[in-house]
Amino acid sequence: MRIGIDLGGTKIEAIALDEAGATLLRRRVPTPAGDYTRPLSTVADLVATAEKELGQQGTVGVAAPGSISTRTGLIKNSNSTVLNGKPLDRDLSTLLGRPVRLENDANCFALSEAVDGAGADADLVFGVILGTGVGGGLVIGRKIIVGHNRIAGEWGHNPLPWPHDNERPGPACYCGKHGCIETFLCGAALSRDYRSRTGKDLTAEEIALAADSGDVPARECLVLYQDRLARGLATIINVFDPDVIVLGGGLSNIVQFYAGLPALVGRYAFSDGVDTAIKRAAHGDSSGVRGAAWLWPIVSRG
Ligand SMILES: [Zn+2]
Numbered sequence: 001m002r003i004g005i006d007l008g009g010t011k012i013e014a015i016a017l018d019e020a021g022a023t024l025l026r027r028r029v030p031t032p033a034g035d036y037t038r039p040l041s042t043v044a045d046l047v048a049t050a051e052k053e054l055g056q057q058g059t060v061g062v063a064a065p066g067s068i069s070t071r072t073g074l075i076k077n078s079n080s081t082v083l084n085g086k087p088l089d090r091d092l093s094t095l096l097g098r099p100v101r102l103e104n105d106a107n108c109f110a111l112s113e114a115v116d117g118a119g120a121d122a123d124l125v126f127g128v129i130l131g132t133g134v135g136g137g138l139v140i141g142r143k144i145i146v147g148h149n150r151i152a153g154e155w156g157h158n159p160l161p162w163p164h165d166n167e168r169p170g171p172a173c174y175c176g177k178h179g180c181i182e183t184f185l186c187g188a189a190l191s192r193d194y195r196s197r198t199g200k201d202l203t204a205e206e207i208a209l210a211a212d213s214g215d216v217p218a219r220e221c222l223v224l225y226q227d228r229l230a231r232g233l234a235t236i237i238n239v240f241d242p243d244v245i246v247l248g249g250g251l252s253n254i255v256q257f258y259a260g261l262p263a264l265v266g267r268y269a270f271s272d273g274v275d276t277a278i279k280r281a282a283h284g285d286s287s288g289v290r291g292a293a294w295l296w297p298i299v300s301r302g
Contacts, residue, residue, distance in 0.1 A: 003050060003058040004293025005043050006105065007031070009065065009080040009132075012039060013289045014046040016054060021116050021294075025050050026286075036082045044095045061101045061295030062092060063108035063288045065133070067150040077151070079133050079174065101295040105129075106153060107144045108291030109281070110137030113246040115294050117282035122243035126153070126236055127287075130229075131249030134182035138240060156182035161231045162268060181232045185225070187250055193221045208254040222256050230261060234268030237276060248281035255280075 001024060006013040012031050016024040027046055032038035043062070051057055066078025068089060075083045089102040103111075110119075110127025119125035119139070129135040134156030138145040145152045157180045160167055170179025171189075183189060187204040194200065194207050197217040202210065210218035233245060251257070258278065266274035281287050 001054065001056055001058040002293040002296050003047055003060045004108075004289045004291070004295075005046065005060065005062045006108070006289035006292055007039060007043060007062055007064045007080075007083075008105070008288075012042050012046065013286070014043075014050055015286065015289045015293055016050050016058060017290070017293045021290075024054055026289075031080075034082075036086055039082075040088075040091060040095055043092060047096055059101075059296035060092075060096055060098065061103070061108075061292040062089070063105040063292035064088060064102060065105050067104045067146075068102065070148075070150060077154075077175075103144060103146070103292070103295055104135070104137065104150075104153075105288045106135030107137035107139075107146065108289075108295070109248050109287040110139045110153070110246070110291070111142070111144050111294050112283055112287040112291030113248070113281055114139040114142050115291075117287060117290075118246045118279040119244040120282075122277075124240065124242045125244050125246060126240055126242040127246045127248060127281075128155075128233070128236075128252075129249040130185055130187075130247060130251035132187060134185045134249075136236070138242075155232060155236055156180060156185070158232075158235065160184050160228060161235050181228075184228045185232060185251075190221060190225055190251070193224060194218065197221065204251050204254065208256060211256060222254070226257050226261065226264065229257065230264035231268050233261075233265050233278070234274075237265060237269045237271070237274060242276065244277045244279060246279050246281050248285070248287055250285075252280050 002017045004015045013028045015026050065080050066075045069076040075088050078084050092100045106129045113119045114125040125139045127137045136153035136155045138153045159179050171183040173180040173183050190204045207218045262274050
């Protein structure tokens with residue numbers, strides 16, 4: 001069996017899949033706050049418990065924010081900052097007594113959707129995470145393209161393309177730059193836009209509900225968000241031209257974003273038209289953990 005772990009900033013999820021991809025077990029626990037060692041022992045406990053309950057050993061794949069630096073072998077770019085600078089894959093291998101495959105969580109999301117999700121019939125799948133952060137992953141032929149610097153797909157830290165004057169220089173990003181796509185397309189950005197129009201604090205989900213019941217500022221926020229999303233996706237299409245783009249993360253549940261999105265992307269992409277399928281994730285927020293499980297043996301890291 002394959003065990004997948006999604007080591008997130010707020011929760012740690014474990015899943016066990018049989019050879020066909022059927023779910024044998026699933027657990028979700030809050031991520032212990034504070035230091036680096038407690039989340040690791042939580043992962044070890046989840047794996048030990050799963051194997052005891054199921055009476056078999058499994059391979060272990062882990063989805064985590066950030067990636068392993070090719071220069072140092074340590075985690076970089078993680079918004080779970082306690083992981084940065086740590087040899088997370090080696091520490092987990094030692095703790096679990098077996099080789100552990102570790103991959104960026106957005107890459108795992110894209111892999112899951114490419115294997116048996118919304119991109120299952122497609123060769124080139126780009127998975128997009130729209131949530132607390134904005135990430136992405138590229139999968140070709142059911143294989144994650146990690147890239148030379150292991151940052152392939154990280155479109156969230158490209159600048160917002162075709163910026164309007166009032167979008168320059170854009171909000172400060174935790175990566176040190178201004179105006180990153182993430183600062184316009186994360187959940188907090190939608191709330192910020194609504195607050196600037198109304199003075200009220202609503203979550204992304206509440207803004208979508210308000211728009212549905214006729215709230216004009218909420219509708220304007222969604223229209224602007226969709227246009228920014230289209231600009232961002234147009235650059236992905238210009239570079240990779242994927243067969244399918246799969247949207248995941250909390251904001252992918254906002255159904256208003258999908259209608260007319262390919263046509264809107266077509267206004268920006270370098271093409272006479274865009275008929276790329278832009279789909280909602282089939283496995284919802286379980287895609288990261290499923291993709292982590294699929295790191296064995298589908299993806300060969302060589
Ligand atoms: Zn950034």
